[in-house]
Amino acid sequence: MLEYGYARLCVTIEKDYFVYRKGDMAVQTHQSSSSHQGQAAHARTTAWHTNRQRDSFDVTDERSDILLDDHAGEVAARGVQGLTGEQTWEEREGRNKLRHVEGLGELQDITEVEYRKVRLERVVLVGVWSSRETTLQQAEESLRELAALARTAGAEIMDGVLQHRMKPDKATYIGSGKAAEVAGIVAATEADTIVVDADLPPSQRRALEDVTKVHVVDRTAVILDIFAQHATSREGKAQVELAQMEYMLPRLRGWGGSLSRQAGGQAAGQAGGIGSRGPGETKIEMDRRVIRTRMAKLRKQIEQMAPSRAVKRGSRHRSGIPTVAVVGYTNAGKSSLINRLTGSEELVENALFATLDTAVRAAKTDAGRSFTYVDTVGFVRKLPTQLVEAFKSTLEEVAESHVIVHVVDASHPDPFSQIDAVNDVLEDIDSLAGMPTVIVFNKIDRIDSVALSRLKELAPDAFFVSAASGEGLSELNEHVQSLLPKPSVRVDAVVSYAAGALLSQAREKGSILSLEYLNEGVHVVCDVDSALASALLTARVEVDSAPGDEGDEGE
Numbered sequence: 001m002l003e004y005g006y007a008r009l010c011v012t013i014e015k016d017y018f019v020y021r022k023g024d025m026a027v028q029t030h031q032s033s034s035s036h037q038g039q040a041a042h043a044r045t046t047a048w049h050t051n052r053q054r055d056s057f058d059v060t061d062e063r064s065d066i067l068l069d070d071h072a073g074e075v076a077a078r079g080v081q082g083l084t085g086e087q088t089w090e091e092r093e094g095r096n097k098l099r100h101v102e103g104l105g106e107l108q109d110i111t112e113v114e115y116r117k118v119r120l121e122r123v124v125l126v127g128v129w130s131s132r133e134t135t136l137q138q139a140e141e142s143l144r145e146l147a148a149l150a151r152t153a154g155a156e157i158m159d160g161v162l163q164h165r166m167k168p169d170k171a172t173y174i175g176s177g178k179a180a181e182v183a184g185i186v187a188a189t190e191a192d193t194i195v196v197d198a199d200l201p202p203s204q205r206r207a208l209e210d211v212t213k214v215h216v217v218d219r220t221a222v223i224l225d226i227f228a229q230h231a232t233s234r235e236g237k238a239q240v241e242l243a244q245m246e247y248m249l250p251r252l253r254g255w256g257g258s259l260s261r262q263a264g265g266q267a268a269g270q271a272g273g274i275g276s277r278g279p280g281e282t283k284i285e286m287d288r289r290v291i292r293t294r295m296a297k298l299r300k301q302i303e304q305m306a307p308s309r310a311v312k313r314g315s316r317h318r319s320g321i322p323t324v325a326v327v328g329y330t331n332a333g334k335s336s337l338i339n340r341l342t343g344s345e346e347l348v349e350n351a352l353f354a355t356l357d358t359a360v361r362a363a364k365t366d367a368g369r370s371f372t373y374v375d376t377v378g379f380v381r382k383l384p385t386q387l388v389e390a391f392k393s394t395l396e397e398v399a400e401s402h403v404i405v406h407v408v409d410a411s412h413p414d415p416f417s418q419i420d421a422v423n424d425v426l427e428d429i430d431s432l433a434g435m436p437t438v439i440v441f442n443k444i445d446r447i448d449s450v451a452l453s454r455l456k457e458l459a460p461d462a463f464f465v466s467a468a469s470g471e472g473l474s475e476l477n478e479h480v481q482s483l484l485p486k487p488s489v490r491v492d493a494v495v496s497y498a499a500g501a502l503l504s505q506a507r508e509k510g511s512i513l514s515l516e517y518l519n520e521g522v523h524v525v526c527d528v529d530s531a532l533a534s535a536l537l538t539a540r541v542e543v544d545s546a547p548g549d550e551g552d553e554g555e
């Protein structure tokens with residue numbers, strides 16, 4: 001019964017999601033013909049064009065202080081720069097205002113009005129920030145990221161507001177007066193969901209729902225929702241469902257009651273929004289015991305799947321093929337980079353968490369040696385604890401690789417905070433200590449030369465590339481190849497012509513330093529792993545003056 005409900009919901013969502021994505025593209029294209037003609041002229045029909053147009057008014061698209069001096073000046077001029085220190089008059093003033101975050105909420109185009117009809121839901125984003133903990137800029141950035149997450153989940157952003165207060169309100173998260181204001185915004189924009197940029201306890205969520213009369217979900221619910229939509233492998237699905245149930249369990253009592261538009265079963269599957277998909281609102285009536293039983297079953301299933309993962313990895317290891325793990329913040333361009341480096345066609349999307357299952361892509365060094373790139377799930381700040389488990393399979397892949405390529409979006413307002421977010425997670429894995437790591441700033445086609453040279457100053461050892469234009473990729477490729485572990489055994493022997501297969505293996509898995517065709521056989525000097533070395537030595541043939549003898553060297 002439960003499984004049936006879940007599968008059914010997934011189908012509905014995927015369909016709607018597709019409509020949303022398609023619609024969104026159409027909106028962007030339309031936009032380009034009116035207000036971005038100059039840009040549109042550049043790259044009219046390519047895929048990059050679509051992405052760039054999307055990016056051109058994406059709410060996440062803003063340069064940071066780090067990258068641009070004049071922007072820092074502008075921020076200072078707005079009087080918010082010093083907020084972390086003394087409490088200024090502006091701060092006191094600011095505390096009493098709900099702050100609209102630019103770029104969230106304005107109608108972009110008339111076409112968008114039409115698309116509203118097919119979209120799932122209209123959301124208002126709400127955040128609270130304290131100058132004791134962050135800066136206004138970081139708070140805005142976090143809300144923009146939430147906007148990108150909500151959009152990826154299929155929502156349409158009507159507005160985004162931030163309240164400055166030392167601590168979230170105990171009852172309603174934002175102050176009660178502000179909650180009433182948000183209720184006004186919700187009514188005016190006809191939004192049907194509020195997304196809060198925090199992990200909200202059930203009581204606060206309910207109180208806020210009572211004031212605003214719409215559905216309130218938190219950041220965790222949005223991320224879980226994206227994972228639910230994107231997971232494709234059996235294990236990924238099971239892990240996400242388990243995470244959703246873990247999230248739901250303490251919140252069960254809170255769902256329903258306060259909302260008149262509460263629906264169950266199939267109706268909710270179609271009308272439900274972020275956070276209500278998967279094992280969500282439809283299962284309110286479900287007894288906790290049933291959920292617990294289901295969770296136990298899922299845990300067992302996942303446990304049983306783990307060995308097959310290990311076997312797959314093990315066989316890759318045994319075959320002596322080195323792996324390069326590509327990690328980084330979500331949407332940094334990991335899949336694009338791998339596609340470009342290997343010629344494969346991994347899913348690339350301007351959406352968060354496009355890749356949800358690790359994928360392995362074959363590559364070859366210039367000398368013909370095989371190695372693989374492992375594409376991993378993107379990282380995100382404030383990753384829900386419930387999902388950490390699901391993330392572990394990705395981390396296992398990283399732990400077992402030989403080189404780490406850490407991709408960063410150079411055009412992001414604050415690339416270094418993203419690097420930190422990723423490193424925070426990676427630092428917890430002991431086996432990574434000492435593993436060669438390459439930092440790669442991608443998307444340099446999107447930043448100007450000033451920003452680029454600033455980044456180069458701040459990260460002198462990094463590589464600067466563009467998966468879009470191909471710039472910098474050959475240097476990166478060369479460097480990655482040089483970091484691959486070298487096969488440890490040097491073989492210098494004449495092997496019989498019948499051992500041709502062994503020689504091609506030596507080319508694939510090791511490196512051939514010299515080949516010489518003699519009457520008796522092939523004189524090969526190569527570096528290979530110990531298994532192949534002993535196979536080659538078995539195929540050795542005797543010649544009059546054995547190669548590798550001192551007398552031979554000089555000739």
Ligand SMILES: Nc1nc2c(ncn2[C@@H]2O[C@H](COP(=O)(O)OP(=O)(O)OP(=O)(O)O)[C@@H](O)[C@H]2O)c(=O)[nH]1
Nearest residue numbers: 331332333334335336349350353354355378467468
């Ligand atoms: N302009 C520009 N866009 C890029 C570049 N590399 C990637 N992109 C775009 O960035 C977006 C994200 O790319 P992906 O390759 O899906 O990123 P990812 O890191 O695999 O993302 P997840 O799988 O979601 O974690 C897509 O819209 C890409 O087209 C680049 O070098 N330049």
Ligand SMILES: [Mg+2]
Nearest residue numbers: 334335354355
């Ligand atoms: Mg990806």
